[in-house]
Amino acid sequence: MLKYLLGVALLLTGIFGRAKAQLPPKREFRAVWIATVENIDWPSRKGLPVETQKQEFINLLDKHQRNGMNAVIVQIRPAADAFYDSPFEPWSEYLSGVQGQAPNPYYDPLRFMLEETHKRGMEFHAWFNPYRAVIRNASANHISRMRPQWFVNFDGKKYFDPGIPEVREYVTQIIRDVVRRYDIDAVHFDDYFYPYPVPGREFGDNNSYRQYGRNMMKDDWRRWNVDTIIQMVSKMIKEEKPWVKFGISPFGIWRNKNKDLDGSYTTGLSNYDDLYADVRKWLQNGWIDYVAPQLYWERGHRVANYELLLNWWAQHGYGRNVYIGHGVYRLRSNAAWSMPNELPVQITEVRTLNTIQGSAFYSAKSFNGNPLGIEDSLRNHFYRYPALRPAMPWIKLPTPFPPYFTDAFERADGLHLHWADDDTSGRTQQYVIYRFNASESINLNDPGKILAIVQQMPDPQFIDASYVKGTLYTYVVTAMNRLQMESWASDPLYMRQSGRRTQFIFDPE
Structure with missing residues (x-):
């Protein structure tokens, strides 16, 4: 362990000193998450007039374009609902305030967002939550009312049961519809697969396990279920539009070293053991085009040290793109995150590793007020010059003729x-x-x-x-x-x- 820590320290110290003399990267992913669930980022509240909704989104794009971003990751399906005109799922309550109620006067928010994003030369990653279904109430035409046997009640919410084959088909169909009808640049999942564990509560999937368990241990079966939908969605995307990317932003720990020798020197919750998401396998098999692990901890954190995790992900991309998720929302949340240099140092360390191709920031509203000067740092230093997005040579698309x-x-x-x-x-x-x-x-x-x-x-x-x-x-x-x-x-x-x-x-x- 000591030898490993010294190696990381020498690596970061050595390259860190040279970083100042190097050119900034010409290619770098620079994205911000725009969360719509509970109106976290956009719209600022339910029931806003359509023109106000549009202006708020335009303001977000303009602000983050000035911050140097070249992509946005926008949540368009927070809870089996839609921020677009879906033939399958109801309009999101976070638009009008009433699930199932279309914008009035009518507009298609996703089509509008795509047009405004592309107008600015930015990429639009359509963020889907595959399994979360009901947070409070559901409209009469919500899938949880039409197919109640597909759902599990857990910790006050409803979730799709990932073990039911029809659920996987349904979710894949929802995403296929968007890929086919809209000019999105990527499909994006976050960290919500099986729900985060709650002490004293069990996710109630015994019925589907008995019916579809395939003679596997339950944990292995759950991982197989998630593996299968990732594989299905990946295959579908490339069938529909080979240039559309598929990215995952998982919880920051794949697996702890005490459970797996290839795990990280951490002792926290893990994707593999707690959320049943074997992200490493998806990268190894080329099912996803990029991974953006949520490294929302500070350097030196006792359970999950940012620098150790950064180094771990840098070594486990398997040729696919790795972008680091930074927790802007953590600024001023404790003593470590009250240090003005915490996030700038994290970004600098990302740039020292040539197997990591950029950063994403959670979330858009966390930049309000320029906390600890983070917008100044991006605009005047890190993102002072524009960057092209990182290459993905495995996606074959002809280059244009020279002008x-x-x-x-x-x-x-x-x-x-x-x-x-x-x-x-x-x-x-x-x-x-x-x-x-x-x-x-x-x-x-x-x-x-x-x-x-x-x-x-x-x-x-x-x-x-x-x-x-x-x-x-x-x-x-x-x-x-x-x-x-x-x-x-x-x-x-x-x-x-x-x-x-x-x-x-x-x-x-």
């Missing part, structure tokens, strides 16, 4: 840039514009040189409002597909001074 500059001219509001890409296949979703001083070598790996990420448009153009007349620059543009994989770079747009006039050179030959 080329067609015109440039000076105006009072800046330099107007025009380009074309001859893309008739619909591959191009965005463009990246790079700017270098004329004396600099072209290095497309430096995110500090990204001038803008621009949405695809019929006549692509951009106004460089920071252009300084008389200063010579070099511009380069690339095209990106929906996974943000870049084309080859355009020929550079060079500038030279001819007397008092600036000449723009499009073709180096």
Whole structure:
């Protein structure tokens, strides 16, 4: 144990010292969770007018775009209900205040959220809770009333019984409907599989165990049930739209070392033994595209030390993407989380490990008031420059053809840039514009040189409002597909001074 701790300390100390001199990552996942259950983040309360709901969501996007986020994880099915026009499940009570009541005047919140998110070049991860069904009351057409035999009452709530095959089929069908009808970028599950244990209470699935137990030990059978739905959802997503990602944000401990030699040096609750979620297996088998473990503890925590868990997950991604979930809501909650450097150090440590590709923050409203200057840290330091989202090379999607500059001219509001890409296949979703001083070598790996990420448009153009007349620059543009994989770079747009006039050179030959 001591040898392991010393190894981690040396690793973090060694790389930490070099981190300041390194370029920030060009590719990094930067996401915020937007929880809708109990109106945690959005809408701020039930029954708001439609226009107020829309404006609140726009404000959230604008705020977190300024914070540097390039993705949002939005809860669209908190309790077998819907933040979209579902043919299977009722409208969520967290919209109108009454489950089953459509927005009035009508709009489809998911379609609206997708449009606003994509307009800003951000990814939209549709967050489903697969098993939670009823928190308080259910409408007459709620599935818990129509199929009461599928549900278990536990700790004052109703849950789908994961052991019933029809439940797995039903939940997969719900998600298939959204993948098929909406332009989402990812399907996202959080940490709620079998419910968290409650002392003195047992999850009442004895009937389904007797009927479907497959001669397995009960714990193994429960894990098999969860494995099976993960496999089913994964297969379905890739059948419908191969580019849609599947991600899980589990509780931060897979398994403790005292139960499994491959576990972490922790002594807390675990996914494997308590929630029956063998997340490691899902990564090993390639059933999920990313994992975002919720490491909501501080460094040095007695039961679950952030740094030990960070190191554990860095070693157990099995080639899939690993993003770290940070608990912004913990700020000022105790002495450790009242230290202004706790979260910044955590983010810095994430960046020292090349098998971890970014961060997600819980949750959106926790940034209100800029606690301990966290928004300042993101905007002015960590996320000062934009980042493309991490690659997923196992998802095959053709890259666009390289664009080329067609015109440039000076105006009072800046330099107007025009380009074309001859893309008739619909591959191009965005463009990246790079700017270098004329004396600099072209290095497309430096995110500090990204001038803008621009949405695809019929006549692509951009106004460089920071252009300084008389200063010579070099511009380069690339095209990106929906996974943000870049084309080859355009020929550079060079500038030279001819007397008092600036000449723009499009073709180096």
